[in-house]
Amino acid sequence: MALSWVFKKQLKIFIFLAVILFAIVGGVIYYFRPAPSCFDNKLNQNEERIDCGGECEACVIDPKNLIVSWARPFEVTPGIYDAAALIENPNLYYGSQEIEYTFLLYSDNVLIASKDGKTFLNPREKFMIFESGILTKERFATRATIEIKEVKWKKFDKERANILVSSKTFDNAPNGLVKVVLRNQTLFSIKNVFVAVILNDSAGNAIGVSTSKINEISAEMTKDVYFTWRSPIQLASSTEVYLRTNLTE
Template sequence: MASWATKRKLTYFSIVLIAIIIFLGLPTFFVVYQPPSCTDGKINQGELGTDCGGPCSRLCNSQFFQPIVLWARSAKVVKGVYNVVAYVENNNLDGAAKQVPYRFKLYDSEGVLIRERTGRVDIPPHKGVAVFEDSVLAGESIPTRVTFEFIGQPQWYRTASVDQGLVISDKLLENESSTPRLSAMVENKSALPIGKTSFVAILYGDDTNAISFSKTELDGLANGASSAIVFTWPQPFSKKVYRIDIIPTVKLK
């Protein structure tokens, strides 16, 4: 049977051993342990998939609709030079995608590919987006068909709309028979400033088909502020203009 002195030594030894374990173990625990996050490659913290859904801003595949390409067209600027535009609809109420790669293809009446043009575009939540490319060179060919497609799978994330306070008014088209000029006023009626914004003007004929388009940009607009925007063309349109749409797209942060 151990003596009282031996028991006391064992008690002291146990206390010292526990202190050493705590002293060495706690730092190791805090170094090794990583709290759940939206970038840890695991399904945790209420996520619906790996690092998506739940508290994460990135949306899982089951949480969003693919954008719908409604139409794509070209319009002659001068001989051999064309602007192209595609109208894309995003039906996700709070889903957006940044810098999504895309490709336009222009074909002639024989189905021969004339030119390709690639680029990237932000797709804000729950709105239509006009994807625009200018000065596409066609040479002696005449484009009669345009296709548009997204390249790869967009990465969708949850965000609120940033352009709900933008109001466009006072649209005025002048000089239709010579060098057309379209002007309008843009006002930011939201409580927050708006960052860099592109505006695509789409002009329609009496058959509701787009006959021409152009693009301009604003670096930003303070809340309560307004600014004029202007679009120009070097030659008259092929048809009379019956309707004008100006579509803003605020650059996503």
Template sequence: MSRLLKQVVYGLFYLIILAGLVFGAYSLFFKPAPSCTDGKQNQGEQGIDCGGLCARTCTRADIGPIEISGEPQIFHPTASGISVLAKIQNPNSDYGAGRFSYTFKFYDSQDNLIQEVPGESFAYASEIKYLAEFNLSFSGFEQARRAELIIENPEWISSDSFKLPRAALQSAQTSKSDRGTLQVEGRFINNDSVTLPNVVVIALFYSQYGQTAGVSKNEIDNVPPGDSRTFSVIHPAISNIDVSRTAVFLYAKR
């Protein structure tokens, strides 16, 4: 072997060793550790940044978006604010949305955007539910003629891991005061094995002709297992109301 060839071989040998040392040092001291947000399927994950050690469940490609039933309804319960009601449905029987963000957008008669009101909620597998905001007051609310609901960023969870809590309505009675103020009084029970951190009670009021005439809500926090709680939902006077048609809904998250 010529002297020049030996120099080339030895040079390549030392270059390989040096490259190995550099790569090893990078991997040991500088390369980011695998995580659930690195955009790679590693550390035993079932998909990219999901499953395995990651909290986020891997979802199927055919999972459907949360559906909105018609256009949100706007009500004018007082002279100082408006209320809005929307009906949604999770079409997926195997997945619930542990959390999603939503925005109510309000428009005037010329379809100009007046205000956006953000919120957060959840939806169990195959659940049909209402989203409502009561007596909102913002600049220009008097001109609101139309509302739009936008739902974004649902965090899908297997229905086996996100089950509907067993909260049951025990009673509900609607009364009307001499001044016409409506009050829904009732009781519900937590039949589940865990404390419910928050229970939302929504009351829908209907006219004598069966049309939705108003909405109001209340929230009860920290309901232990087996506990029965009373609730009260108030709404200003509504003309031509039929108190016997009032519908009450409970929405709770474990």
């Protein structure tokens, strides 16, 4: 049955209005779309790869390797050790949500114990990896190494937490006590702050290490953090403090 003239006219008007509405909605979506950036996980603005090259920072095809400054065992009691390693990530924008590592403890050249662990890796940071309670079955550990598995690199741009180490003091009585005062210089609370302390002798060798996790530092407030040791620590010539918050979450 042939369409009536009135129905044809109504259909044309409906199609016309639908096209206009579609154009308006599409225009609004296009106008308010997020501007392309170097951190949008999209290949745009003449980028060579996602978020690198073109308008962005040069692509890191071969990220620089992590730098292990040192790795050492620390005897807690006979047969029980802590192990620590000072690590540096030299890559400015690249880190990883998780890296896996293994501490290896040796008596001379004989492997006597190992322990696996995981941590996050922020871009451009120097930090300490620490594992406690490594059993050596009464054998004396003379050295330690750390093996880090292949890193799955990813670009991050999260701003670092603005936390200041206001002061740090060391008292060697009775077994060694370090007090670190942290100050949150922002207008919001900062959660999950990881603090590492390294005591060095006059030659710059680490003679004591410890770590602590602070659940929260309130806005514009200070937080006192204390570190103690079970065994006596000789007078330290210097104290290093390293702070971390997870920028990869």
